[in-house]
Amino acid sequence: xxxxxxxxxxxxxxxxxxxxxxxxxxxxxxxxxxxxxxxxxxxxxxxxxxxxxxxxxxxxxxxxxxxxxxxxxxxxxxxxxxxxxxxxxxxxxxxxxxxxxxxxxxxxxxxxxxxxxxxxxxxxxxxxxxxxxxxxxxxxxxxxxxxxxxxxxxxxxxxxxxxxxxxxxxxxxxxxxxxxxxxxxxxxxxxxxxxxxxxxxxxxxxxxxxxxxxxxxxxxxxxxxxxxxxxxxxxxxxxxxxxxxxxxxxxxxxxxxxxxxxxxxxxxxxxxxxxxxxxxxxxxxxxxxxxxxxxxxxxxxxxxxxxxxxxxxxxxxxxxxxxxxxxxxxxxxxxxxxxxxxxxxxxxxxxxxxxxxxxxxxxxxxxxxxxxxxxxxxxxxxxxxxxxxxxxxxxxxxxxxxxxxxxxxxxxxxxxxxxxxxxxxxxxxxxxxxxxxxxxxxxxxxxxxxxxxxxxxxxxxxxxxxxxxxxxxxxxxxxxxxxxxxxxxxxxxxxxxxxxxxxxxxxxxxxxxxxxxxxxxxxxxxxxxxxxxxxxxxxxxxxxxxxxxxxxxxxxxxxxxxxxxxxxxxxxxxxxxxxxxxxxxxxxxxxxx
Numbered sequence: 004x005x006x007x008x009x010x011x012x013x014x015x016x017x018x019x020x021x022x023x024x025x026x027x028x029x030x031x032x033x034x035x036x037x038x039x040x041x042x043x044x045x046x047x048x049x050x051x052x053x054x055x056x057x058x059x060x061x062x063x064x065x066x067x068x069x070x071x072x073x074x075x076x077x078x079x080x081x082x083x084x085x086x087x088x089x090x091x092x093x094x095x096x097x098x099x100x101x102x103x104x105x106x107x108x109x110x111x112x113x114x115x116x117x118x119x120x121x122x123x124x125x126x127x128x129x130x131x132x133x134x135x136x137x138x139x140x141x142x143x144x145x146x147x148x149x150x151x152x153x154x155x156x157x158x159x160x161x162x163x164x165x166x167x168x169x170x171x172x173x174x175x176x177x178x179x180x181x182x183x184x185x186x187x188x189x190x191x192x193x194x195x196x197x198x199x200x201x202x203x204x205x206x207x208x209x210x211x212x213x214x215x216x217x218x219x220x221x222x223x224x225x226x227x228x229x230x231x232x233x234x235x236x237x238x239x240x241x242x243x244x245x246x247x248x249x250x251x252x253x254x255x256x257x258x259x260x261x262x263x264x265x266x267x268x269x270x271x272x273x274x275x276x277x278x279x280x281x282x283x284x285x286x287x288x289x290x291x292x293x294x295x296x297x298x299x300x301x302x303x304x305x306x307x308x309x310x311x312x313x314x315x316x317x318x319x320x321x322x323x324x325x326x327x328x329x330x331x332x333x334x335x336x337x338x339x340x341x342x343x344x345x346x347x348x349x350x351x352x353x354x355x356x357x358x359x360x361x362x363x364x365x366x367x368x369x370x371x372x373x374x375x376x377x378x379x380x381x382x383x384x385x386x387x388x389x390x391x392x393x394x395x396x397x398x399x400x401x402x403x404x405x406x407x408x409x410x411x412x413x414x415x416x417x418x419x420x421x422x423x424x425x426x427x428x429x430x431x432x433x434x435x436x437x438x439x440x441x442x443x444x445x446x447x448x449x450x451x452x453x454x455x456x457x458x459x460x461x462x463x464x465x466x467x468x469x470x471x472x473x474x475x476x477x478x479x480x481x482x483x484x485x486x487x488x489x490x491x492x493x494x495x496x497x498x499x500x501x502x503x504x505x506x507x508x509x510x511x512x513x514x515x516x517x518x519x520x521x522x523x524x525x526x527x528x529x530x531x532x533x534x535x536x537x538x539x540x541x542x543x544x545x546x547x548x549x550x551x552x553x554x555x556x557x558x559x560x561x562x563x564x565x566x567x568x569x570x571x572x573x574x575x576x577x578x579x580x581x582x583x584x585x586x587x588x589x590x591x592x593x594x595x596x
Contacts, residue, residue: 054081061102065101076103080098151263151547165216167218180199199223216242219240290418296436309405335399462479463478464477494539
């Protein structure tokens with residue numbers, strides 16, 4: 004017999020009854036039923052129930068073991084009585100009568116339990132992550148992640164893509180976040196950078212003549228943490244293709260992601276209709292460039308109904324340039340209590356509030372009337388026009404926000420989400436995707452300068468001619484894939500012509516010399532015959548987070564940082580030794596008072 008096990012803890016069934024076997028694993032729990040001991044033994048594969056009565060040679064040893072000890076059990080397989088069968092376990096029809104026990108590794112008193120799924124402080128869970136990962140839910144999430152990565156890799160090969168690896172140590176590059184810098188020992192005073200993404204390398208792969216590339220790529224960004232974003236590193240499915248337009252990328256990606264969600268979300272609806280929504284429309288209709296389309300609410304501009312109206316707040320506001328009033332329809336939200344609650348929500352978000360109108364039965368029972376302070380101020384003719392534009396009726400409501408869209412858009416989007424949830428409008432157990440397209444190439448910064456809005460390597464729509472007008476009117480061949488309120492994919496058709504690239508960066512304040520300095524390798528390559536190319540990258544951590552039905556990305560990363568970008572298990576970041584600093588010719592400055 005094998006030194007440690009003849010079977011795993013998920014392998015035994017009624018066909019093995021009568022056999023003498025050997026199992027090894029962790030003590031999940033021990034129960035004493037009046038002279039009969041029941042021990043649940045757990046390994047990577049599952050759980051087997053071990054039983055020992057006073058006649059068992061292993062009885063005394065089992066009495067001494069504690070939770071999470073690693074043990075080896077020799078025993079004989081028995082069929083459980085019909086009334087004691089556990090249908091939730093693959094081994095639920097049998098149990099193992101213990102004939103011997105060997106302790107392979109004792110466990111100290113546990114700082115947190117493994118049995119059960121009790122909530123524990125995240126700091127404790129991350130400090131003892133090796134224990135946290137033994138818990139059923141976390142183990143399941145990690146196996147889900149592994150399966151997703153394997154499936155993605157297989158699906159990409161099936162689509163005719165080839166996997167290549169790109170460097171981890173490279174040069175700094177402005178990708179929209181801070182770099183992690185790595186000092187060079189051989190070149191004192193100079194630094195490498197960990198790649199924020201394999202962006203330039205994958206484009207160089209296209210220039211080198213490899214047509215369809217992919218990689219399960221680690222990416223490193225020194226970012227502030229969020230619940231759906233790791234503050235240091237993450238993995239993405241990185242894709243690039245030659246001789247393609249935007250639609251070709253969409254056609255290659257959809258079957259991969261669609262098939263993945265269908266494979267790993269059994270019982271849930273995965274919609275096959277992936278609409279294309281312009282960035283500006285997404286902000287208008289949903290208040291977000293990553294809309295949750297499970298919620299059917301679509302916001303509309305209703306400025307004309309308030310212009311010159313008796314509601315002075317909106318009427319005066321609309322006299323200012325660049326302002327508008329938007330409505331959030333709320334079917335079945337027509338109660339003053341609900342309207343007041345949503346008004347309070349807006350105030351909690353830092354806005355003065357949200358105006359509202361709701362439609363109820365008139366006092367004389369003769370029909371429908373508009374109610375609320377706003378309705379009284381603008382009158383029945385305007386409220387009726389609003390109702391008809393929004394397609395609302397008896398028992399419905401509408402909420403209103405006004406000003407410059409950039410000031411209230413995000414709050415309007417959050418309000419839309421809350422309204423959809425509270426009124427039961429948002430679908431459950433469903434995944435809805437949408438391509439967000441036509442991103443602006445540039446934006447104006449707080450200090451009035453022009454800068455790139457998104458990926459600086461995207462091709463402007465209209466090519467070089469488009470860059471001769473107002474930069475804020477230029478759209479890029481840039482696209483994102485949104486799913487249930489999260490951005491899953493970002494990509495674009497690349498700017499592969501040096502003259503267009505120089506002009507695009509010039510408008511953002513980068514002279515040709517700076518472009519040559521920062522992107523010299525890629526600019527040089529483009530001068531030697533670059534094919535039209537494009538691609539995208541899908542966030543693997545976020546995909547798994549959605550499939551695992553959690554909103555915390557740390558639940559699907561094996562060894563994540565905490566929200567302060569600290570590794571509590573390994574003690575990172577740590578202070579370097581004086582010897583390391585001398586070797587690198589570095590000095591650490593004291594903290595500013």
